[in-house]
Amino acid sequence: MEGKEEDVRLGANKFPERQPIGTAAQSQDDPKDYQEPPPAPIFEPEELGSWSFYRAGIAEFVATFLFLYISVLTVMGVVKSNSICGTVGIQGIAWAFGGMIFVLVYCTAGISGGHINPAVTFGLFLARKLSLTRALFYMLMQCLGAICGAGVVKGFMGANRFELYKGGANTVNNGYTKGDGLGAEIMGTFVLVYTVFSATDAKRNARDSHVPILAPLPIGFAVFLVHLATIPVTGTGINPARSLGAAIIYNRSHAWHDHWVFWVGPFIGAALAALYHQVVIRAIPFKSK
Template sequence: MEGKEEDVHVGANKYSERQPLGTSAQTDKDYKEPPPAPLFEHGELTSWSFYRAGIAEFIATFLFLYVTVLTVMGVSRAPNKCASVGIQGIAWAFGGMIFALVYCTAGISGGHINPAVTFGLFLARKLSLTRAVFYMVMQCLGAICGAGVIKGFEGSSRFELSGGGANVVNHGYTKGSGLGAEIVGTFVLVYTVFSATDAKRSARDSHVPILAPLPIGFAVILVHLATIPITGTGINPARSLGAAIIYNKGHAWDDHWVFWVGPFIGAALAAMYHQIVIRAIPFKSRS
């Protein structure tokens, strides 16, 4: 059919693709791959929607830090694990906030709330460099303000006694272990973001956009359960930066590079995997 997207011309796709069992029937709805976002889109700088999206990222990251870091500090300040929500509660606080905030902001900014997510989507050319940099700046500012408000409420002594919720590589683990945990954890998150927001799946299965925040939130929960004992779980450079700046003690900065390098590598790997392997974008052509 003229204009129909061709499958990848490799042995695995010799036969026409069939809908997996147990899913909705394949429709005949045509899907056209959207063009990549331009590297620089100067027109965005004069658009209110551009700045509205940045403000949404700022507020979302502010609220994210406020709820999650307060939860972390409550657990660290408790006399024993039974007197607090524990690691499971921390994981649910992070994942639950991501679920709620992505749901609230997805239609405005895309609901990134994380420079690593923004970086991965930029590499896949889902947004311009102009917007990506603006989002990252607003996310970091929101995180700093969120952690700052917590310190104001808690007081300096209690804030510092609880470690300020800063991410560090925990005792008994090497920096390499922490870096690996951040890479894999961020890969899980960003890969889930790509899969949950895939435009082609949205065109085929109408329920996907509605459910998108749910798997993203669950991915955050599961990654936290796995990596809190190693690094406290960063997978979000803005979250790590905001807590480190407000806490501002030596050991919070010793391992800080891990919480930027790891998430950015993980995001880049997830973007490449989704675009090259899952979607096979470089191998597709149109008749």
């Protein structure tokens, strides 16, 4: 019994390792059963000689590839139907995006952190959860994976049908201004990245180590809810790689007119979420050393 009580006191993870997405780190010597993970260095060139670095990048590529494949195919199925009753509708699109994020984060969190989104990577970089070297590599692999995923969808659908159904590309919808679209992308990405920070917060994981919290679930659910809210405005980007992959494969002028919205908005939203969580919620800059 004494051994079991000690295990409960120490929490689920008693090894102080720095994780890419900010998982828990506890220590036996810490009276609060919690140790703040050290900030990642800005530049970490030794990562380039590590297989785990490239393995993580490959995981991000494959995850984003699968994400675009399933999500864009779902969008195509809804757009091509003559009757809304014959498709999964907007709710189904939202479930496809949120469900795939849940599944893919669950699968890749232990390898790369399960970002699958340059905005998430950017927010975590600003919070010093990963180095600039790793952040840039992740973003590159995410964009390449998204392009390949959308390309496979075009191969399945055929060029004519893919272009007829607008390739799942994000644009600001009729009736809304670019400012509306930018605001929707900022707010949607803020919700997503704030959820990522909260779901993977090391202090919460240490405090609630007796509660089995599955971080991918709230992250996927946040994606689902944001899609329900913003599909009518922008089709919901909140992921620059997703928007870029669909735009490149579709490659029509109107897909590029508003494309900047789907980079600027998510990056601003991610930065605001990182600032809010680190400065206001965790008060990291104000903590004594």
